[in-house]
Amino acid sequence: MQSWIWRQLRVHLPDDWELLQFTRNPATGRCVFADRYQFRFELDWRQVSGRPDMERILGDYRGRLEEDGLKDPRRISHGGREGVSAGLPDGRASSRFGLYFEAEQCLVEAVFLWPRRRHDATEAAVLDSIAPEPVTPSGQGRWKAFGLDLRTGAHYTFEKCIAEPARHQVSFSAEKRRVWDHFSRRGMVEQWLDVGLSPWLRRQVRHGYRVEREVRQERATHTLHRLQAYRRHVNIVDLMYGRRRVDAACWICPEDGRLYHLSREAPMGRRPRTRPGAALRCCGGLEVAL
Numbered sequence: 063m064q065s066w067i068w069r070q071l072r073v074h075l076p077d078d079w080e081l082l083q084f085t086r087n088p089a090t091g092r093c094v095f096a097d098r099y100q101f102r103f104e105l106d107w108r109q110v111s112g113r114p115d116m117e118r119i120l121g122d123y124r125g126r127l128e129e130d131g132l133k134d135p136r137r138i139s140h141g142g143r144e145g146v147s148a149g150l151p152d153g154r155a156s157s158r159f160g161l162y163f164e165a166e167q168c169l170v171e172a173v174f175l176w177p178r179r180r181h182d183a184t185e186a187a188v189l190d191s192i193a194p195e196p197v198t199p200s201g202q203g204r205w206k207a208f209g210l211d212l213r214t215g216a217h218y219t220f221e222k223c224i225a226e227p228a229r230h231q232v233s234f235s236a237e238k239r240r241v242w243d244h245f246s247r248r249g250m251v252e253q254w255l256d257v258g259l260s261p262w263l264r265r266q267v268r269h270g271y272r273v274e275r276e277v278r279q280e281r282a283t284h285t286l287h288r289l290q291a292y293r294r295h296v297n298i299v300d301l302m303y304g305r306r307r308v309d310a311a312c313w314i315c316p317e318d319g320r321l322y323h324l325s326r327e328a329p330m331g332r333r334p335r336t337r338p339g340a341a342l343r344c345c346g347g348l349e350v351a352l
Contacts, residue, residue: 063187067195067206068093069107070216071170074191076184079103081207086220103188104173110162114169119160120144132156140186145172147180155180159189166194201338205232212324214243215338236337240303241328243340248321251314255321259287263312266323267291271308282347286313304331309352315344326352 063074066081069088078097085091092106120137123146127135132148138157139145145159155176162169172192174185195204203216208230218234218241228249235242255262264273267289275290293306300306310325324342341351 063191065191065206066093067204068105069220070166070195070197070203071105071107071168072191072193072195072206073105073172073188075103075188081225084207084223086223088220100177101175103175104171105192106171106173108169110167110169112167113164114162116144116160116162119169120146123158123160127156127158140189143189153178157185161192163194168194198338202341208232209247209318209320210245211343212245213339213341214245215241218243218338237328237335241337242326244323244325244327245340245342246321246323247344248323249319251319251321259285259312259314259321263287263289263310263323266310266312266325267308268327270294271306281350283316284313284344284348286311286350300329303329305329311350311352313344313348313350315348317345317347320344322350324350324352 079095083094089109095103124135127148135148138147147157157174159172197216202213214234218236222233224231231246271291273291277288279286288311291308307330308327312323322344343349
């Protein structure tokens with residue numbers, strides 16, 4: 063099993079179930095997982111104003127299955143979590159559970175699609191794992207997907223996600239897009255990295271910034287490269303909110319051979335605001351924070 067954390071919801075899934083479809087909207091959305099053959103699992107969420115009528119929701123599940131032509135819909139339960147299962151016309155099986163997390167006021171639906179009959183042990187392990195991921199005391203929210211294990215502001219807006227072979231990148235913003243956190247993980251490094259890590263890190267800094275500080279560090283068998291850059295020319299917005307600064311770090315993890323990169327671009331006023339930090343983990347031996 064491997065753990066996934068999305069929208070402050072955690073779930074453990076079999077290693078060969080990969081995330082194929084996702085929604086960035088924290089109020090309502092879904093993530094869909096599949097193995098090499100078919101869709102296997104869907105996690106839906108919806109922000110609600112109060113405790114929903116779970117009996118009515120389960121009745122709606124059953125009615126929906128009947129409308130879709132599924133056979134023998136019936137109530138099922140596991141560990142106090144109630145659901146409905148049914149058989150598909152082609153011999154496959156489907157099950158759907160409803161979960162409500164009161165503190166987060168979040169209704170979650172877990173939908174399974176089984177190639178033949180239900181796999182009770184896997185279904186039970188997945189259901190037991192679904193839970194809210196707590197926000198850290200400093201206000202950070204954790205995300206874990208596509209090989210990225212990161213922390214950013216819990217209420218930062220999820221702006222962008224790139225999920226391509228050998229390249230995964232996510233970006234978050236805050237303070238009306240004046241603050242940006244970027245995280246990436248890149249594979250096949252030996253095929254495309256044509257310079258050292260320090261020059262590569264400089265290339266990631268946007269045009270119009272000047273690198274004023276660079277540091278190389280050795281930590282837990284990893285070689286880190288860090289830099290700090292400031293906007294060259296102060297504009298009106300900088301006068302209002304402070305001169306913009308970029309803090310960034312990159313390294314190649316010796317355990318998986320991939321290049322990890324994180325950066326934060328934010329205004330630094332005379333009295334800098336206290337913001338939740340950004341952090342990225344590559345393996346059990348290293349987490350880098352900005």
